[in-house]
Amino acid sequence: MISKRLLIGTFVCLFCLLLSAQQRVKIVVKDAFVPDKVETLTGYVGEKITASYNHRILAQDIDKLVEPFANKVEDHLWQSEFWGKWMNSAVLAYRYKPSNQLLDNMRTAVDKLIATQDKNGYIGNYAPEYHLHEWDIWGRKYCILGLLDYYGITKEKKALVAACREADFLMAELKAKNTSIVSMGNHRGMAASSVLKPICYLYRYTGNKKYLDFALQIVREWETSDGPQLISKADIPVGKRFPRPDYDNWYKWQQGQKAYEMMSCYEGLLELYRLTGNVTYLSAVEKTWQSIMDTEINITGSGSAMESWFGGKQVQYMPIKHYQETCVTATWIKLSRQLLMLTGNSKYADAIEQSLYNALLGAMKSDGSDWAKYTPLSGQRLQGSEQCGMGLNCCTASGPRGLFIIPQTAVMQSIKGAVINLYIPGTYTLQSPKGQEIIITQQGDYPQTGTVRIAFKVKQTEEFTLSLRIPEWSKDTKVTLNGNDVVPAHNGSYLQINRKWSDGDHVELVLDMRAQLHFMGENPQYLAITRGPVVLTRDARLSGADVQAIITPDVDKNGNLDLIPVANRNPNIWMMFKACFYPESYKEEEPEPIEVELCDYASAGNATSSFPFFKVWMPQLYNPRGN
Numbered sequence: 001m002i003s004k005r006l007l008i009g010t011f012v013c014l015f016c017l018l019l020s021a022q023q024r025v026k027i028v029v030k031d032a033f034v035p036d037k038v039e040t041l042t043g044y045v046g047e048k049i050t051a052s053y054n055h056r057i058l059a060q061d062i063d064k065l066v067e068p069f070a071n072k073v074e075d076h077l078w079q080s081e082f083w084g085k086w087m088n089s090a091v092l093a094y095r096y097k098p099s100n101q102l103l104d105n106m107r108t109a110v111d112k113l114i115a116t117q118d119k120n121g122y123i124g125n126y127a128p129e130y131h132l133h134e135w136d137i138w139g140r141k142y143c144i145l146g147l148l149d150y151y152g153i154t155k156e157k158k159a160l161v162a163a164c165r166e167a168d169f170l171m172a173e174l175k176a177k178n179t180s181i182v183s184m185g186n187h188r189g190m191a192a193s194s195v196l197k198p199i200c201y202l203y204r205y206t207g208n209k210k211y212l213d214f215a216l217q218i219v220r221e222w223e224t225s226d227g228p229q230l231i232s233k234a235d236i237p238v239g240k241r242f243p244r245p246d247y248d249n250w251y252k253w254q255q256g257q258k259a260y261e262m263m264s265c266y267e268g269l270l271e272l273y274r275l276t277g278n279v280t281y282l283s284a285v286e287k288t289w290q291s292i293m294d295t296e297i298n299i300t301g302s303g304s305a306m307e308s309w310f311g312g313k314q315v316q317y318m319p320i321k322h323y324q325e326t327c328v329t330a331t332w333i334k335l336s337r338q339l340l341m342l343t344g345n346s347k348y349a350d351a352i353e354q355s356l357y358n359a360l361l362g363a364m365k366s367d368g369s370d371w372a373k374y375t376p377l378s379g380q381r382l383q384g385s386e387q388c389g390m391g392l393n394c395c396t397a398s399g400p401r402g403l404f405i406i407p408q409t410a411v412m413q414s415i416k417g418a419v420i421n422l423y424i425p426g427t428y429t430l431q432s433p434k435g436q437e438i439i440i441t442q443q444g445d446y447p448q449t450g451t452v453r454i455a456f457k458v459k460q461t462e463e464f465t466l467s468l469r470i471p472e473w474s475k476d477t478k479v480t481l482n483g484n485d486v487v488p489a490h491n492g493s494y495l496q497i498n499r500k501w502s503d504g505d506h507v508e509l510v511l512d513m514r515a516q517l518h519f520m521g522e523n524p525q526y527l528a529i530t531r532g533p534v535v536l537t538r539d540a541r542l543s544g545a546d547v548q549a550i551i552t553p554d555v556d557k558n559g560n561l562d563l564i565p566v567a568n569r570n571p572n573i574w575m576m577f578k579a580c581f582y583p584e585s586y587k588e589e590e591p592e593p594i595e596v597e598l599c600d601y602a603s604a605g606n607a608t609s610s611f612p613f614f615k616v617w618m619p620q621l622y623n624p625r626g627n
Contacts, residue, residue: 025204028277032344033419035408036430037437039096043425043445044574045406048361049096051368052400057093058102059369060086062109064391068125069116079388080125080139083113085397087146091153092404103154110150113143114162120172121165132173132184137192138261140170144198148205160205167202170195171214181218182227186253188242190228190261193218196268200275215272219281222265228256230265234284237295238262239309250306259296259304260327260398262288263335270338282342289339292332293351298377299518299528299616300362300535300601301355302329316377317526317617324375326363326395329355330402337409340421344414346469346494349421352409353471353533356422357447360402361602363395366572371399377616381605411440417464419494423452423509433464438501447532448565448575450474450511461502467494468509473532478510515561515579517553519620526617527553529579529598531563536577537604540612541570544578544596547613550621551581554593566597573603584621 041049065086068079087109094102117123123143126136147163150156174181182189196218203211222230233241242256249255266285273281296303298316302324305312312320333355340348362381363372373384373395387393411428412419418430418438423446432438439457446452454468470477472492479486479495482505489495489509497507511532518528529536540547553561566576578595585591604614 025207025275027204027274029274029342031274031341033341033412033414033421036411036413036428038429039407039411039426041407041410041424041426044448045356045361045424046426048364048368049403049407051366052364052403053093053097053368055367055369056396056400057086057090058105060090060105061391062105062112065109066112066116068388068390069113069123072116072118072125073127074125075127075130076134077125077388078135078139078394079390081135081142081394082388082390082392082397083109084139084142084144084146085394085401088142088149089397089400089404091149092401092408094153096404096407106150107154107156110147110156110159113147114158117162117165121169123162123166132177132179132192134185135191137170137181137185137195140166141195141198144195144202148198148201151205163198163202164206164208167195167199167211167214171210180221180224180226182221182224186251186255187258187261188228188253188256189221189226190230190256190258190265193222193228194261194264194268196265197271200268200271203275212275215268215275219269219272228262228265230262230269230288231280231284234287234291237291237309237311238288239295239311250308255308257308257310259307259309260325260331262309263292263328263331267331267335267338270335270342273342285335285339286343289335289348297332297351297354298324299530300324300358300375300377301351302332302359302375304328314520317520317528319378320376322374323377324359324363326360326371326373326375326402327398329359329363329375330398333360333402334405337405340409341412344419344494346421346492347472349409349469350472350492352406353422355402356406357533358535358601360399362604362606363399364403364602366606366608371396378614379605380611380613382611411442414465414467416496416498417466419467419469420454421469423447423511432458432462434462436460436462446511447513447534450509450513450532452509452511453506454508455506456501456503458501458503461500463498463500465496465498466501466507467496468507470495471511471533473516473530474512476512480508482506515563517555517559517561520617524622525620527620528617529553529561531577534575535601535616536563536598537601537614537616538596538618539573539599539604539614541573541607542576542597542599544594545581545583547615550584550619551594551596552620554580554582563598572607573599575600575603 065083090106144163147159151159181193185192199215245254269281303312305320306322307325336348336351363375384393410422410424413430425442428440430438441455443453444451470489470491474491477489479489513532516530520526538547555561563577563579566578576599578597580593581596
């Protein structure tokens with residue numbers, strides 16, 4: 001019965017596609033910021049993107065990704081997510097750097113995946129008797145996303161048709177079995193119902209209202225007693241929304257705090273907000289984002305333990321089991337970017353920058369070929385195990401998805417003009433409000449130093465607004481235009497410069513790169529040090545004191561710690577500094593300060609042939625006498 005209904009539905013779907021081949025559903029809510037047109041990143045971040053492009057994206061074995069779909073024998077694992085994750089990363093990488101080799105790889109991957117689609121429209125790895133259970137719908141989601149990502153850059157109808165057939169069969173199966181999507185799969189239905197995002201995309205691409213109706217149905221089912229209640233519980237801290245499950249049920253349906261899946265659902269809710277304008281949806285995501293920031297996100301820009309929210313921000317200085325999953329880091333960046341585009345609020349760009357320079361790049365192997373599953377704040381960076389016999393794990397697949405959205409995030413455009421969110425060296429091409437091409441070049445070695453020079457190339461003088469993000473951490477920022485002072489810049493907002501811009505105009509920022517000391521805990525108290533957006537870290541490879549030694553910063557009368565750059569001696573370390581600290585002493589008199597070296601968190605413990613110990617949070621001596 002399902003097969004006949006789906007056959008008719010497929011013809012209808014194809015007819016709709018032909019009618020609307022050049023149409024898209026009108027978006028009710030337009031983004032405040034949209035990506036630039038073309039960009040080329042240089043410097044450290046540019047090098048890491050190139051490494052991932054060559055050694056992870058191009059190196060992927062396509063046949064390995066497709067194999068589970070041909071077999072269709074699974075009953076509980078998630079092999080089916082890897083194809084879609086790779087395709088998502090590959091499309092982002094192709095947008096950044098088009099190449100025939102990558103396009104051929106993507107086309108091959110699409111053709112081989114579609115060849116596994118059965119007569120009902122199913123693309124998946126599960127045996128028929130296990131359809132809809134465990135990670136089946138989660139995997140279907142990634143297949144639809146990957147097909148639509150590919151369609152978005154190629155306009156090849158075969159990908160869109162296959163995605164429609166996959167979605168139609170999912171809707172038909174749920175209806176035939178008279179079951180709700182939130183009762184299927186894991187984590188109170190969040191894994192399954194995160195299919196909301198590609199369903200919204202299908203409505204945009206086809207105009208077929210059945211997809212919008214299904215999207216709205218998913219959100220209604222969230223709010224049932226069996227659902228994750230992602231809207232009604234938006235005011236509750238994410239780590240406290242449901243009772244903590246016992247050991248045996250931690251990774252099953254009872255776990256309502258699963259971080260990655262929760263944020264994936266909220267990404268879909270933002271897409272539905274764009275389609276409907278329902279401010280309740282946006283409000284729920286904004287409240288949840290703030291809850292995550294306030295209660296979960298640590299100093300390096302990520303969080304979660306055992307892959308779930310747990311109120312971890314306040315205990316981040318402690319050793320934590322399976323801390324900071326890379327899937328969570330990448331999805332936090334993606335969710336923050338969506339909110340940045342919709343609202344234009346600089347706090348979301350601040351969050352992206354914090355995660356990029358620390359948690360995300362810290363999870364990436366130095367040559368870009370692999371990503372850590374977890375990245376602790378102390379201990380070692382150890383390789384994660386493979387999953388599902390696929391030769392990689394979920395985080396190896398997710399890391400590039402966070403990295404390759406950075407090029408289209410660094411510089412954006414608004415109806416007023418250019419928006420600079422991230423001060424990454426490179427060249428960015430965008431369109432002015434009047435439609436002419438603007439080329440912006442960012443120069444300097446930020447964040448190794450705090451000086452950024454931004455040069456403009458325009459054919460005709462034009463009035464528009466340049467919006468410069470002034471990071472929250474930069475308490476004293478100096479901005480000059482063509483060598484002249486500009487109005488004072490306030491941290492935690494965009495400095496907007498409206499004028500007639502001419503070819504050769506330039507702006508220079510000097511950001512406040514003084515060390516900032518962060519204290520947490522009591523008896524003992526713990527110390528962490530940041531410089532600009534970068535967390536500084538002790539590493540066993542560095543000189544000055546053993547990484548386990550107790551040291552206290554030698555600060556001046558104003559509480560400032562002097563950081564001195566150190567010439568890099570190790571190709572796997574990005575930046576190094578030295579500062580004076582007082583060592584623990586067993587003499588009656590106070591000890592003399594010693595120089596101790598620190599490096600950036602992304603480099604700490606990140607080596608090719610060993611696993612050196614590192615430490616972000618440094619315990620301080622408890623003194624019952626007081627200071």
